[in-house]
Amino acid sequence: MKNAFKEIALGFNSLLTGMRITIGQFFKRTVTVQYPHETLPIPARFRGHIELVRDPETGQAKCYACKLCERACPSDCIIVDGAKIEGAKKKSVTVYKLDFTKCSLCGACVEACRDAAIRYSRDYNLAGLRKEEFIMDLFAKLEAEAPAAGVPLAAPARAQPVKTEPAAPAPTPMPQPAAAAPISDPPKREPVKVDAP
Amino acid sequence: MANLLHIISTEPFRLGLALLLIMSFVGLNAAYLVWVERKGAGRFQRRPGPTEVGYAGLIQPIADAVKLLSKQLIMPDGVDATLFRVAPLLVMAPSLISLAVVPFSEKLFGRDINAGLLLIFALGSINVMAIMLGGWSSRNKYAIISAARVVSQNVAYEIPTLLVVITMIMVTGTMDLNEIVRQQAGGFWRWNLFRWDVNPLAPVTFLILYICMLAETNRSPFDMAEAESELVAGAYTEYSGMGFGVFFMAEYANILLGCSVATVLFLGGWQSPVGIWSGLFWFLAKMYFLVFSVVWVRWTFPRTQFYSLLNLSWKILIPVSLFTLILTSAMIKIFARV
Numbered sequence: 001m002k003n004a005f006k007e008i009a010l011g012f013n014s015l016l017t018g019m020r021i022t023i024g025q026f027f028k029r030t031v032t033v034q035y036p037h038e039t040l041p042i043p044a045r046f047r048g049h050i051e052l053v054r055d056p057e058t059g060q061a062k063c064y065a066c067k068l069c070e071r072a073c074p075s076d077c078i079i080v081d082g083a084k085i086e087g088a089k090k091k092s093v094t095v096y097k098l099d100f101t102k103c104s105l106c107g108a109c110v111e112a113c114r115d116a117a118i119r120y121s122r123d124y125n126l127a128g129l130r131k132e133e134f135i136m137d138l139f140a141k142l143e144a145e146a147p148a149a150g151v152p153l154a155a156p157a158r159a160q161p162v163k164t165e166p167a168a169p170a171p172t173p174m175p176q177p178a179a180a181a182p183i184s185d186p187p188k189r190e191p192v193k194v195d196a197p
Numbered sequence: 198m199a200n201l202l203h204i205i206s207t208e209p210f211r212l213g214l215a216l217l218l219i220m221s222f223v224g225l226n227a228a229y230l231v232w233v234e235r236k237g238a239g240r241f242q243r244r245p246g247p248t249e250v251g252y253a254g255l256i257q258p259i260a261d262a263v264k265l266l267s268k269q270l271i272m273p274d275g276v277d278a279t280l281f282r283v284a285p286l287l288v289m290a291p292s293l294i295s296l297a298v299v300p301f302s303e304k305l306f307g308r309d310i311n312a313g314l315l316l317i318f319a320l321g322s323i324n325v326m327a328i329m330l331g332g333w334s335s336r337n338k339y340a341i342i343s344a345a346r347v348v349s350q351n352v353a354y355e356i357p358t359l360l361v362v363i364t365m366i367m368v369t370g371t372m373d374l375n376e377i378v379r380q381q382a383g384g385f386w387r388w389n390l391f392r393w394d395v396n397p398l399a400p401v402t403f404l405i406l407y408i409c410m411l412a413e414t415n416r417s418p419f420d421m422a423e424a425e426s427e428l429v430a431g432a433y434t435e436y437s438g439m440g441f442g443v444f445f446m447a448e449y450a451n452i453l454l455g456c457s458v459a460t461v462l463f464l465g466g467w468q469s470p471v472g473i474w475s476g477l478f479w480f481l482a483k484m485y486f487l488v489f490s491v492v493w494v495r496w497t498f499p500r501t502q503f504y505s506l507l508n509l510s511w512k513i514l515i516p517v518s519l520f521t522l523i524l525t526s527a528m529i530k531i532f533a534r535v
Contacts, residue, residue, distance in 0.1 A: 008513060026240045115488040
């Protein structure tokens with residue numbers, strides 16, 4: 001009899017404890033990130049597909065087609081070609097293709113590169129309808145971004161669903177702190193909500 | 198204007214007006230309690246809940262209703278067509294009728310019947326039968342299993358409910374809901390929840406009524422009727438479109454009714470807790486607080502096992518409510534203060 005009452009009291013108390021906890025949660029901030037409207041900050045060491053790095057002085061690709069990355073790639077998904085331009089000291093890249101369907105994002109190419117001429121992009125919206133969309137012409141991409149001086153380095157290749165103001169007014173090519181921060185953060189990717197769960 | 202008020206308060210108009218108001222009240226509440234439920238579920242899990250349709254998802258219920266109305270009503274092979282069609286109506290109708298006797302404020306009620314409480318609990322048992330009919334007539338094993346569960350659950354929980362109600366009838370000495378509310382005037386210490394003088398276990402009685410109300414309306418943690426993770430959609434498995442929609446609305450209408458009855462019996466109905474400015478506002482505030490607590494309970498506790506559900510009723514609720522009944526009658530007999 002005594003035990004039965006004790007059990008009831010204990011059980012009831014545990015129910016109240018549960019309800020106290022849930023009402024506590026009720027008044028706390030929500031942790032949901034409403035994805036298309038807001039995004040979490042991309043981690044600094046995010047590994048997207050690779051992209052070519054622009055030399056801030058010349059405005060051309062840093063890459064001089066040494067093909068180390070092509071050789072380092074375990075899945076044979078990089079094709080590099082270059083040509084010697086009259087008067088230049090080094091060769092310059094003319095073809096840089098990445099077959100992203102085969103890439104395993106191992107990063108051997110970035111490690112192999114002696115001059116930090118390739119890096120991980122921060123593009124993660126990579127849904128596509130056709131396989132061909134993932135055979136990327138990185139050189140053409142770099143060239144396409146080149147003309148407008150106002151376009152920041154490594155502007156996103158695809159339209160981002162992030163709510164942003166129009167691209168920030170022409171920043172002069174930033175001096176690249178080579179090793180410290182290999183990924184420059186374009187202003188377009190500024191996180192809207194900084195609330196990691 | 199006064200003339201018009203006089204006309205609509207005379208009999209045939211009053212009846213029609215009451216019908217209209219109650220039906221729109223139940224319809225709107227059923228739609229927006231779904232919103233409250235989803236928003237509440239979100240908040241309890243630290244999600245925002247519906248946000249896309251309208252401001253804070255406020256148009257979501259209308260979108261849901263349009264969706265349900267535009268769906269085809271599928272009648273599977275081999276169902277008992279008449280019962281299959283009638284069952285949703287039988288679930289909905291009793292709670293609509295019962296709301297006619299609930300006093301929303303001093304003057305706002307459908308009918309002042311001196312056996313209002315009796316009416317509500319007499320009609321309340323039709324609800325069980327209707328869900329059972331719905332499950333039975335769908336010719337589906339999940340629906341039949343669930344219908345059997347509903348019957349045994351509701352029979353088990355009707356006993357403590359009625360014992361509690363009898364206790365309250367003894368305390369108040371009437372079955373007239375208006376009269377019960379009028380007796381509780383003056384402040385929250387006059388509510389039946391705090392009638393220590395005749396029922397020393399009054400809060401326990403209230404708790405029993407509340408638990409039984411959850412079980413009778415098939416709400417989590419006693420949602421055996423629609424145990425969607427075990428029995429597809431329980432007794433409603435074969436229902437589509439608005440057939441299911443009416444069951445869904447009836448669930449919320451029953452919650453509304455249960456909370457109204459609990460408010461009237463224990464929390465003083467439309468009486469103000471401080472003794473001044475009594476009226477509709479206090480009734481709605483108390484009732485919606487209880488409705489919110491139903492949502493709160495749902496998103497706190499997982500569904501119980503079936504036998505622990507029956508154990509709770511037969512081993513705890515019925516003995517305790519029987520004890521309070523005997524205790525109350527003894528108190529009344531000895532002190533005779535009613």
